[in-house]
Amino acid sequence: MAPINSGDNQPNQKIPRESIRKAVTSLLKWKKKQQQISDQKNPISGNIDNFIYLLLTLKKTPHKNFTTIPNKIPLPHSLHTSPESTPTCLIIDDRPKPNSQKLTFEFADKKIKSLGIPISKIIKFSKLKSDYRSFESKIELFNSFDVFLADRRVIGVLPEILGKVFYGKKKKNPVPVELRRDGDWKEEIEKGFCSSLLWLSKGSCSVVKVGRFGGMEVEEVVDNVVAAAGGVAEVVPKKWGGVKSFHLKFFDSLALPIYQKGVKDELKS
Template sequence: MAAINSGDNQSNRIIPQKTIRKAVISLLKWKKKQISDQESPISGDIDDHIYLLLTLKKIPQKDFTKTPKKITLPHSLITSPETSRSCLIIDDRPKPNSQKLTFDFTDKKIKSLGIPITKILKLSKLKADYRSFESKVELFNSFDVFLADQRVINMLPEILGKVFYKKKKKIPVPVDLRRDGDWKEEIEMGFCCSLLWLSNGTCSVVKVGKFDGMKVEEIVDNVVAAVDGVVEVVPKKWVGVKSFHLKFFDSLALPIYQIDQKDEDMVTDQVKD
């Protein structure tokens, strides 16, 4: 298990930043060598994300696995929200008190707030125009990031299907689009977060960094924030966590935190302090 040290937050007490930094540097060196050996630059088809791999002690109950959890990161995984291709899915179902979101209302609001959204897609149009597998693949490939009204998040796995959800790539980020809400803050936070979708087993992953366009310290900051965010939403918090690893999709997983039975009481005491 990683040594416990003092720090400003709980994850710094459990996982020293130097442990995280060492793992990040090792992974970046590995990826750089891999790309160099291929003698070709990194392409959009290559997954260059660094993942935080979570292993729980027990399989979570179904209540924890129904919807993704937003994990806020200090450094966005999107190089530039202003130039990225983004799709916002809105809930245009009829609602009481004329709270239905129309395309015109949404378009005017995001333009007035200067929010960088490439396409607004109504739920009704999504259901009508993207039924075939081929159309879903086309939609998937057309945008870098998807955001969606949190009121329809539970419906999207069935509508978008395995193209989006099998490999947990480009899963729409839930945002609060109430008419009187702070859309600018919500969508900006949506661009600066990652999603944790707890699996039906003990292992789950969340994106925390990228090889291309991110500095070591930015990735370290994201890992620290992600550990804090993950621990807040998993069953029993730190007590339920068995290990954290960092990895690229195609690399070995480097441990930054592991616990065995003899360490468990020590961690429990630290968490209670």
């Protein structure tokens, strides 16, 4: 899989790498101690959230137009082990299209196999609507795969179909990929696998996953934070001018500051 730029050379990067490294190192040390304590109390405990989150605080609440669809944030290091060892589900848009041929399961399956793309299961959008209506079926689907990718054209309606099981805690939101019949599916899916999602909330604070405890080195997480901060600043209203602060945290940890807009920056923006 081709590496993605870590973000170190981005002209708009404003967070010192050393500040990020210190925060990441502190969080990982804290998480290791917490896990040791948890293992002593309950050796078979599971469902622990081991992701590191980049917490974004905006100067102003974003307009509702910014909060309706997720923003794909490319990361240089995937949050998952590898595509080959990660159960992945691909949702395709098989709805009839007025000016193009409908995307069928047979076409998608043949293309996936011919390109050697490690997708565990392909689900048609029509089948998703008909076969996964019950809460139990959504839970089963949620637990069956670690990564969900979906045709960009259906991303906007998936929250209504998959509901709180997928979107309540934003743990397995499907990542949008461009699946044109004549497009480069391999590149799109590889990019999707190495991306995180930013859903701008209706308030001023939002989060995006940037790292994981266990399986990722400190410098890999730092690379991801550098890239994610620059990527987030590119898609939020007013870009860096709209960013008030960035923090890093685990779900159950304190938030460590890595960027705070200063008085001079406030006056410039």
